[in-house]
Amino acid sequence: MADTALSVHTDNLSVRFAGAPALDRLDLRLAPGKIHGLLGRNGSGKSTLAAVLAGFRQPDEGQVLIEGAGLGTPMAPYENAVVTSRICLIRESGDVADSLQVRHALALAASLRPYWNADLAGELLDRFEVPTNKRMQKLSRGKKSALGAVLGLASRAPLTIFDETYLGMDVPSRRAFYDALLADYAEVPRTIVLSTHLVNEVSTLLEDVVILDNGRLVTQSPVDSLRGRGAAVVGPAKVVDEFTAGFTVLAEEKLGGTKSITVLGDFDPTLLAQAASAGLEVGPVGLQELFVHLTAPTPKGTRS
Numbered sequence: 001m002a003d004t005a006l007s008v009h010t011d012n013l014s015v016r017f018a019g020a021p022a023l024d025r026l027d028l029r030l031a032p033g034k035i036h037g038l039l040g041r042n043g044s045g046k047s048t049l050a051a052v053l054a055g056f057r058q059p060d061e062g063q064v065l066i067e068g069a070g071l072g073t074p075m076a077p078y079e080n081a082v083v084t085s086r087i088c089l090i091r092e093s094g095d096v097a098d099s100l101q102v103r104h105a106l107a108l109a110a111s112l113r114p115y116w117n118a119d120l121a122g123e124l125l126d127r128f129e130v131p132t133n134k135r136m137q138k139l140s141r142g143k144k145s146a147l148g149a150v151l152g153l154a155s156r157a158p159l160t161i162f163d164e165t166y167l168g169m170d171v172p173s174r175r176a177f178y179d180a181l182l183a184d185y186a187e188v189p190r191t192i193v194l195s196t197h198l199v200n201e202v203s204t205l206l207e208d209v210v211i212l213d214n215g216r217l218v219t220q221s222p223v224d225s226l227r228g229r230g231a232a233v234v235g236p237a238k239v240v241d242e243f244t245a246g247f248t249v250l251a252e253e254k255l256g257g258t259k260s261i262t263v264l265g266d267f268d269p270t271l272l273a274q275a276a277s278a279g280l281e282v283g284p285v286g287l288q289e290l291f292v293h294l295t296a297p298t299p300k301g302t303r304s
């Protein structure tokens, strides 16, 4: 793992724009060799964090340290080519000159990226049907996005960050991207960060999640323990209503006489047994529902 994955550690990390905090005293730990979700509403600081982790921007306060993949001691990425050669950040804006032909952009990536895999790049270009003889500026938004996916995956960088890049692709292409990402990650485990607000779509890929809101860290947690913070209770409407009275409700849905209510709360074995004897099914809470709750502008109501 140490050869192909980096870990990230931030202390009191802050970035300000004209005095306003975009990142506010973040203490983060990204474990090596995992797929991390970086979730947050618009303007929450995801892109700023991605840029700082990739060494594109210096923190105003605090520090970022990157460790592993043969680096020896932990190092700050800013203006440090030894570290940044091991990090690939793919942004929607694109960081390669638009006037370049796709094949030249690929040749440039191959020359700059020590872990580049040309076979994988070729395979993915075919799969996403990205023409290599066109100038980047002539590509459709979806194909530009797909090219970003190819550049990010084929870089096989020990820390690979996709900052919402793949969102320009249509649904079938995004699915193909998720499949390709999982398959190649299984072959070469590395640290991957997916910044997104399409939480449901990526929730099965993610192992750990960082949620930002207004530049602050709302939570950092394994997905499984986040899902354990609540439950979806399903059964006859009246019984579900009675059982969930007093819990904070995240979502509810009714279909005929059946109702599903998602609530926050610790469902210990006693509570689970009570639900079962009342004829109710209890499942894990959806990541999307928790995300909406944790980043909502105003707290949701309590059932009474």
Ligand SMILES: Nc1ncnc2c1ncn2[C@@H]1O[C@H](COP(=O)(O)OP(=O)(O)OP(=O)(O)O)[C@@H](O)[C@H]1O
Binding pocket: 017, 018, 021, 022, 040, 041, 042, 043, 044, 045, 046, 047, 048, 049
């Ligand atoms: N170059 C900049 N100059 C001034 N303010 C900026 C700049 N970049 C970001 N900001 C501000 O910093 C805050 C965080 O922005 P950032 O782009 O990191 O959020 P985000 O979560 O990536 O948002 P989105 O999902 O909309 O892309 C926002 O308030 C934004 O307006």
